[in-house]
Amino acid sequence: MANQYTLDFEKPLLELERQIDELKRVGEEGKIDVDSELQTLQAKLDSLRQEIYHNLTPMQRVAVARHQRRPATLDYLSSIFTDFVELHGDRLFRDDPAIVGGWARLAGTSVMVIGHQKGRDTRDNLKRNFGMPHPEGYRKALRLMRMAAKFHAPLITLIDTPGAYPGIAAEERGQAEALATNIIEMAALPTQSIAVVIGEGGSGGALALGVADRVLMFENSVYSVITPEGCAAILWKDATQRERAAEALKLTASDLLKLNIIDEVIPEPLGGAHYDPEGAGEALRSVLVRHLGELRKIRPEKLIKRRAEKYGAMGAFAEA
Amino acid sequence: MAWFKKERKPRVSQRARLEIPADTWEKCGACGHIDIRERFEKALNVCPECGNHRRFSAEEYIELLSDEGTWKELNAGLRALDPLQFEHYPERLISSQKKTGQPDGISTGVTRLEGMTLHLGVMNFAFMGGSMGSVVGEKIARLARRSADKRTPLVLVCTSGGARMQEGVLSLMQMAKTSAAIAQLRALSIPFITILTDPTTGGVSASFAMQGDVILAEPGAVIGFAGQRVIKQTIGQDLPEGFQTAEFLLEHGQIDEVVPRGSLRETTARLLRHMQGERQQSDRASA
Ligand SMILES: [Zn+2]
Numbered sequence: 001m002a003n004q005y006t007l008d009f010e011k012p013l014l015e016l017e018r019q020i021d022e023l024k025r026v027g028e029e030g031k032i033d034v035d036s037e038l039q040t041l042q043a044k045l046d047s048l049r050q051e052i053y054h055n056l057t058p059m060q061r062v063a064v065a066r067h068q069r070r071p072a073t074l075d076y077l078s079s080i081f082t083d084f085v086e087l088h089g090d091r092l093f094r095d096d097p098a099i100v101g102g103w104a105r106l107a108g109t110s111v112m113v114i115g116h117q118k119g120r121d122t123r124d125n126l127k128r129n130f131g132m133p134h135p136e137g138y139r140k141a142l143r144l145m146r147m148a149a150k151f152h153a154p155l156i157t158l159i160d161t162p163g164a165y166p167g168i169a170a171e172e173r174g175q176a177e178a179l180a181t182n183i184i185e186m187a188a189l190p191t192q193s194i195a196v197v198i199g200e201g202g203s204g205g206a207l208a209l210g211v212a213d214r215v216l217m218f219e220n221s222v223y224s225v226i227t228p229e230g231c232a233a234i235l236w237k238d239a240t241q242r243e244r245a246a247e248a249l250k251l252t253a254s255d256l257l258k259l260n261i262i263d264e265v266i267p268e269p270l271g272g273a274h275y276d277p278e279g280a281g282e283a284l285r286s287v288l289v290r291h292l293g294e295l296r297k298i299r300p301e302k303l304i305k306r307r308a309e310k311y312g313a314m315g316a317f318a319e320a
Numbered sequence: 321m322a323w324f325k326k327e328r329k330p331r332v333s334q335r336a337r338l339e340i341p342a343d344t345w346e347k348c349g350a351c352g353h354i355d356i357r358e359r360f361e362k363a364l365n366v367c368p369e370c371g372n373h374r375r376f377s378a379e380e381y382i383e384l385l386s387d388e389g390t391w392k393e394l395n396a397g398l399r400a401l402d403p404l405q406f407e408h409y410p411e412r413l414i415s416s417q418k419k420t421g422q423p424d425g426i427s428t429g430v431t432r433l434e435g436m437t438l439h440l441g442v443m444n445f446a447f448m449g450g451s452m453g454s455v456v457g458e459k460i461a462r463l464a465r466r467s468a469d470k471r472t473p474l475v476l477v478c479t480s481g482g483a484r485m486q487e488g489v490l491s492l493m494q495m496a497k498t499s500a501a502i503a504q505l506r507a508l509s510i511p512f513i514t515i516l517t518d519p520t521t522g523g524v525s526a527s528f529a530m531q532g533d534v535i536l537a538e539p540g541a542v543i544g545f546a547g548q549r550v551i552k553q554t555i556g557q558d559l560p561e562g563f564q565t566a567e568f569l570l571e572h573g574q575i576d577e578v579v580p581r582g583s584l585r586e587t588t589a590r591l592l593r594h595m596q597g598e599r600q601q602s603d604r605a606s607a
Binding site: 164165166167168170171172173174175176177179180181183184185187188203204207208210211223224225226230231234235248249250251255256259261307308311312314315316317318319320 | 397398399400401403404406407453454455457458461465483485487488489490491492493494495496497499500501502503504506507521522523525526527528529530531543544545546547550551554555559560563564572573574
């Protein structure tokens with residue numbers, strides 16, 4: 001079972017999984033009854049997995065959020081949405097595969113879905129720039145957001161990026177402006193919107209798809225103003241201090257719920273979304289359907305007003 | 321002749337040094353030009369030799385963009401907290417407050433420019449690198465909402481290294497908070513001008529700085545989303561000459577104009593007169 005995708009803290013599980021496989025093989029070969037022993041081992045494995053996943057450190061959650069096998073936007077589009085039609089390009093420069101989007105159907109309703117898309121393997125990652133969009137990716141997203149509002153369809157965004165790409169061409173084409181424009185337009189978008197952090201919520205590049213009526217996070221996703229590595233490099237001139245930085249930044253879903261930045265944490269199947277993508281999809285589907293049902297009853301003008309009030313209340317300060 | 325001249329020159333400068341205290345001399349970081357401080361000050365801290373725009377304080381920008389005696393500060397009582405209990409944040413706040421004499425990284429208020437009422441916010445790079453935490457975000461949001469209520473234009477002089485890391489994701493959300501307030505100005509067609517000064521990067525450039533109806537920048541100011549060190553690390557090569565300067569952004573269509581400090585006041589006033597139309601006429605009549 002051990003492979004390149006196994007996380008360090010999952011390694012104790014591997015030993016038990018190996019013992020179970022071994023016992024099964026012995027059972028089949030020797031025709032000995034191993035059932036009760038198997039049950040014991042399986043129970044031990046389950047409880048160990050539970051113990052590990054209920055006690056993840058912030059940096060371990062970052063590792064789960066970045067897991068190569070973690071379901072990405074296109075996985076959810078094929079597992080819980082139907083009738084997906086992908087729409088490409090910003091009509092200005094090119095199509096950026098680091099962001100995907102288009103029309104889809106959820107529980108009978110047409111919705112616009114836009115999300116960051118990391119690669120599934122090295123080759124795909126090169127194409128998708130590891131989920132780090134250029135300005136044209138954000139401008140494609142903006143075009144689709146406006147289309148959603150035009151046809152009175154709800155907007156669903158799925159966030160999963162290390163951040164907006166820091167490169168020469170991205171700066172030349174106005175990365176700052178692209179992010180700034182998405183953020184202000186999402187704040188006043190005249191339709192229902194739900195943003196879900198499905199993996200990594202990397203700073204401004206995440207927020208540029210993340211200003212919405214409801215903001216949700218998967219249990220093992222993270223959302224931060226800077227990566228733990230970047231924070232450690234600045235504060236302690238030492239990227240290996242990332243554990244300490246991850247702790248300090250308060251970037252887990254439960255932290256963000258406590259800070260009143262998100263509305264709800266979506267529970268993940270035991271072992272994380274990568275261990276049970278179908279279970280994760282089902283969890284996302286039911287939560288989206290519930291929130292869509294609630295938001296559908298509210299008029300767009302009221303949504304915009306409430307959105308401004310919600311974001312207006314974020315922050316911590318004292319007043320003399 | 322040659323030895324005679326050589327003999328005389330140091331004597332003159334020696335005498336000058338005796339008459340003028342050493343700390344009144346200023347040196348331009350760009351061209352090395354040395355001049356008495358007064359000459360830099362008269363030129364709005366722009367090098368008289370090469371035109372390099374040196375840092376200007378928040379008070380100096382307020383003075384530059386206000387009619388005399390019209391500035392009235394708003395929300396000066398807001399103070400940062402330490403919501404994440406982040407290592408050394410309270411100490412850093414205190415040392416920045418001591419260094420700058422200001423409670424946080426921005427001054428906001430209402431003022432008059434050539435008789436026109438406007439809301440003005442000026443960021444202060446000396447305060448933790450002009451970083452945007454909850455106080456900066458709240459003061460800008462309140463200023464924008466007041467601009468909307470009073471139907472008067474908003475001008476923001478920006479300088480920032482980005483979000484304030486010590487407030488974590490709360491600082492990130494200030495980008496959304498300020499944007500939501502500025503969205504109301506947009507809906508009401510109230511003019512919003514941003515003036516970008518050196519440097520304007522990160523979360524500030526990726527929110528209100530780049531949301532102006534008109535975006536002006538001072539010559540040579542570094543403006544961009546990503547920091548140059550991060551870009552170099554990512555792409556593994558050196559950056560082109562003049563990358564991310566105001567002139568570079570102008571050439572790439574990202575800002576409206578590069579305006580020398582000496583013309584900022586006149587240009588801003590002229591723009592506001594154009595953009596306010598009828599509204600400005602009535603403002604003047606009631607003044
Ligand atoms: Zn000079």
